[in-house]
Amino acid sequence: MPMTPSPAERVDDLRRQIAQANRAYHELDEAQIPDVEYDRLVRELEALEREHPELVTADSPTTQVGGRPSGRFAEVRHALPMLSLSNAFSDEEVADFVRRIDERLKRGTLRFSAEPKLDGLAISLRYEGGRFVLGATRGDGSTGEDVTANLREVNDIPKQLLGSGWPDVLEVRGEVYMARADFEAFNAKARLHGGKVLANPRNGAAGSLRQLDPKISAQRRLSFFAYGTGDVQGGELPDTHSGTLAQLRAWGFPVSSLSQVVEGSDGLLAYYRSIGGQRDDLAFDIDGVVYKLDDRAGQQAMGFVARAPRWAIAHKFPAQEQSTTVEAIEIQIGRTGAATPVARLAPVAVAGVIVSNATLHNADQIARLDVRVGDSVIVRRAGDVIPEVVSVIADRRPAGTTPWQMPAHCPVCGSEILREEGEAVWRCSGGLTCPAQRKEAIAHFASRRAMDIDGLGDKYIETLVDAGIVRGVADLYRLTRDQLLHLKLVLDAEGPSELAAALKLHLPAEGSGAVLNAVLRLDGHDAGWRAQALSQPTAFEWNTKKIATKWADNLIAAIDASRTTTLERLLFALGIEHVGESTAKALAVWFGDLELIRYLPWPLFKRVPDIGGEVARSLGHFFEQAGNQQAIDQLLQAGQVRIRDAHAPSAKLREGLDLAQVLVEAEIPGITRLRAEKLVAALTTAQAVLDAEHGQFVNAGLPEDTARGLAAWLDTDGHGPLLLLAEQKLHELLAKAPQQAEQAAGVLEGQTVVLTGTLSALTRDAAKERLEALGAKVAGSVSKKTSFVVAGTEAGSKLEKAQSLGVAVWDEDQLLAFLAEHE
Numbered sequence: 001m002p003m004t005p006s007p008a009e010r011v012d013d014l015r016r017q018i019a020q021a022n023r024a025y026h027e028l029d030e031a032q033i034p035d036v037e038y039d040r041l042v043r044e045l046e047a048l049e050r051e052h053p054e055l056v057t058a059d060s061p062t063t064q065v066g067g068r069p070s071g072r073f074a075e076v077r078h079a080l081p082m083l084s085l086s087n088a089f090s091d092e093e094v095a096d097f098v099r100r101i102d103e104r105l106k107r108g109t110l111r112f113s114a115e116p117k118l119d120g121l122a123i124s125l126r127y128e129g130g131r132f133v134l135g136a137t138r139g140d141g142s143t144g145e146d147v148t149a150n151l152r153e154v155n156d157i158p159k160q161l162l163g164s165g166w167p168d169v170l171e172v173r174g175e176v177y178m179a180r181a182d183f184e185a186f187n188a189k190a191r192l193h194g195g196k197v198l199a200n201p202r203n204g205a206a207g208s209l210r211q212l213d214p215k216i217s218a219q220r221r222l223s224f225f226a227y228g229t230g231d232v233q234g235g236e237l238p239d240t241h242s243g244t245l246a247q248l249r250a251w252g253f254p255v256s257s258l259s260q261v262v263e264g265s266d267g268l269l270a271y272y273r274s275i276g277g278q279r280d281d282l283a284f285d286i287d288g289v290v291y292k293l294d295d296r297a298g299q300q301a302m303g304f305v306a307r308a309p310r311w312a313i314a315h316k317f318p319a320q321e322q323s324t325t326v327e328a329i330e331i332q333i334g335r336t337g338a339a340t341p342v343a344r345l346a347p348v349a350v351a352g353v354i355v356s357n358a359t360l361h362n363a364d365q366i367a368r369l370d371v372r373v374g375d376s377v378i379v380r381r382a383g384d385v386i387p388e389v390v391s392v393i394a395d396r397r398p399a400g401t402t403p404w405q406m407p408a409h410c411p412v413c414g415s416e417i418l419r420e421e422g423e424a425v426w427r428c429s430g431g432l433t434c435p436a437q438r439k440e441a442i443a444h445f446a447s448r449r450a451m452d453i454d455g456l457g458d459k460y461i462e463t464l465v466d467a468g469i470v471r472g473v474a475d476l477y478r479l480t481r482d483q484l485l486h487l488k489l490v491l492d493a494e495g496p497s498e499l500a501a502a503l504k505l506h507l508p509a510e511g512s513g514a515v516l517n518a519v520l521r522l523d524g525h526d527a528g529w530r531a532q533a534l535s536q537p538t539a540f541e542w543n544t545k546k547i548a549t550k551w552a553d554n555l556i557a558a559i560d561a562s563r564t565t566t567l568e569r570l571l572f573a574l575g576i577e578h579v580g581e582s583t584a585k586a587l588a589v590w591f592g593d594l595e596l597i598r599y600l601p602w603p604l605f606k607r608v609p610d611i612g613g614e615v616a617r618s619l620g621h622f623f624e625q626a627g628n629q630q631a632i633d634q635l636l637q638a639g640q641v642r643i644r645d646a647h648a649p650s651a652k653l654r655e656g657l658d659l660a661q662v663l664v665e666a667e668i669p670g671i672t673r674l675r676a677e678k679l680v681a682a683l684t685t686a687q688a689v690l691d692a693e694h695g696q697f698v699n700a701g702l703p704e705d706t707a708r709g710l711a712a713w714l715d716t717d718g719h720g721p722l723l724l725l726a727e728q729k730l731h732e733l734l735a736k737a738p739q740q741a742e743q744a745a746g747v748l749e750g751q752t753v754v755l756t757g758t759l760s761a762l763t764r765d766a767a768k769e770r771l772e773a774l775g776a777k778v779a780g781s782v783s784k785k786t787s788f789v790v791a792g793t794e795a796g797s798k799l800e801k802a803q804s805l806g807v808a809v810w811d812e813d814q815l816l817a818f819l820a821e822h823e
């Protein structure tokens with residue numbers, strides 16, 4: 001049994017822990033323990049000192065403010081000390097605060113200035129003759145650090161006061177802070193580039209102000225709020241605190257618009273609740289509110305205790321940071337395949353919400369923090385941002401932990417998890433086959449610029465996928481009108497009993513009893529009840545007289561309309577990473593044929609202008625996944641989807657679709673087209689190339705180091721099979737590809753068209769597509785080279801420009817007539 005420490009021992013221990021935390025917080029700008037734990041230590045020490053006055057010492061942390069200056073900056077002695085605030089954590093403590101003032105001043109109803117308590121760094125700004133001359137940190141309260149140069153980079157801080165009537169010397173006190181958006185943006189960038197990530201906005205503000213290089217402050221966007229004054233000479237300030245804040249605002253200082261004058265403890269508590277309710281929506285972190293007796297004479301009468309005024313108090317909110325332990329680290333696959341590591345935590349209340357999961361962002365972030373299963377960590381939850389693990393409490397790490405590693409396979413579908421060079425994000429390569437990515441993949445497939453299945457919104461997709469009715473994009477083409485009618489009823493119903501009532505109306509009496517019973521058994525509180533209800537059999541005749549069938553009819557029509565499509569749309573619809581509309585178009589134009597594309601050895605994609613290694617590899621990965629190929633098979637099978645514009649690959653491309661070119665596109669240093677052709681001619685087959693020794697490469701005409709480079713490339717995983725596939729497939733593919741040449745040049749070949757204003761009979765995208773099909777280039781801006789402009793209603797500057805340049809202008813009717821004639 002550990003011995004209970006004596007009060008003197010406990011006091012020593014608490015002082016040591018507090019001193020250590022103070023040093024980390026004020027001098028190193030990083031928190032070792034969460035603020036709540038710090039507050040707990042201080043409160044325990046205060047209580048012990050109250051009970052045992054003999055243990056109070058002059059240097060106890062309870063009588064001190066902040067930290068000692070670091071020595072890196074010039075010291076500044078504050079003309080008036082910069083104080084701290086006492087804290088209240090409950091309504092009773094607030095009532096006590098008001099009562100103490102009441103008892104001493106006996107003035108009746110008390111007025112207070114109530115303000116948000118920003119979580120940043122306290123700063124004193126000195127103005128002489130209206131000009132900013134000196135800025136200092138709080139330091140230990142009497143001596144701070146001269147950070148004038150850094151503060152000059154903070155836009156919010158006036159360098160010259162506005163208006164007139166300012167005192168000769170004016171010290172303004174306030175908080176330098178980092179807005180949440182600036183903090184998030186800074187970290188997002190740091191995570192992308194592997195830079196230092198800030199644990200919280202406070203550390204961001206403090207760390208940046210205490211950099212020796214002011215350029216760093218300039219890079220981290222900092223903000224400022226004024227909340228009071230220090231030394232004032234040669235002038236007067238209003239005799240209330242609220243009046244002073246208004247005056248500061250007039251002189252050009254940002255003052256929180258949330259500040260308010262309120263009366264009595266009821267007013268204070270109402271203010272606390274109101275600000276608490278807005279906390280998550282504010283642009284910056286606050287850790288509480290501050291109440292200050294508004295009347296300055298009253299403030300003077302109240303005076304100070306050791307380190308804080310008696311006329312003000314901070315009323316704290318639940319902390320945004322807490323410590324807890326990591327029970328597991330799991331991978332979550334997002335809708336785009338991004339693998340995000342998530343910490344499963346021992347549940348802990350953070351800012352009023354129980355948190356048991358927190359994001360770790362990505363593998364780099366875990367490595368940077370070295371988070372391990374079993375670690376004590378600090379979690380932060382601020383605003384509506386997902387809770388995150390911000391740091392590990394190093395000295396609480398248990399023995400026997402091991403560094404974390406990204407798993408090799410997707411926990412949802414088992415496909416490989418891969419990361420591209422230089423990228424922070426790992427992704428599941430399962431694509432359409434990974435259930436985690438399915439909904440997003442289907443939504444993209446159906447979207448306007450892809451297969452354009454109008455009316456299939458996210459919530460329909462969600463329920464259809466959850467019910468197991470749509471498992472992949474091909475299933476969209478098997479949806480029946482009855483299924484859609486059922487879906488609509490399920491989504492419109494509030495709960496199972498309402499759905500059962502609706503079904504009763506629409507289902508014929510025979511056979512429906514079992515379905516209704518099954519539906520009624522579903523638990524309405526379970527988020528999945530809709531999916532379960534939808535998976536009930538629906539093989540009956542619907543009583544369509546009583547049901548709104550228009551939506552289902554329209555959707556079926558939209559699905560049918562999408563069955564005949566272009567290669568470009570289908571390629572874009574597949575949602576291959578890095579393959580946007582323009583890449584899809586380039587692939588369609590150059591290859592002309594899906595069969596060729598889906599089996600092409602990936603290095604050959606680089607034959608297409610503008611397709612580089614990254615896109616080529618991504619295409620390769622996509623088509624390597626059996627599930628993706630299966631999905632394409634299902635789409636094409638039985639003519640579910642038909643590509644209407646298949647054509648032979650361009651002649652130029654066709655020339656280079658051979659084994660030699662695979663070696664060229666592999667970018668092995670020194671391998672030119674000529675050398676690759678000679679090599680393949682000498683060794684004759686892919687297998688022979690694979691079996692050959694480096695000496696044979698030299699005999700076939702390769703220089704020494706090129707031969708070595710080739711041997712190394714061939715030894716790398718995956719390259720052997722690629723060559724074999726290239727040899728076997730290319731002949732076959734080219735033989736099978738459509739033989740007719742590319743489409744004949746359209747009537748608008750070589751012409752540039754600009755669309756502007758609103759068209760009524762067709763959308764801009766449709767107009768663009770049809771003009772392009774006739775060979776036109778559709779551009780975004782008008783120039784002398786523009787062949788003609790199509791102007792809809794409310795056309796603006798582009799129409800004017802066309803008129804001023806003398807460019808032909810067509811109206812919509814002319815366009816429609818032209819299309820009708822030439823398509």
Ligand code: IVH
Pocket residue numbers: 083084085115116117118119120121122123175227228290309312314
């Ligand atoms: S007044 C003598 N007002 O909180 C009164 N402080 O815990 C001194 N703070 O050092 C402070 N917002 O850094 C005051 N509206 C506000 C504040 C505020 C944030 C910070 C400030 C201070 C600390 C005390």
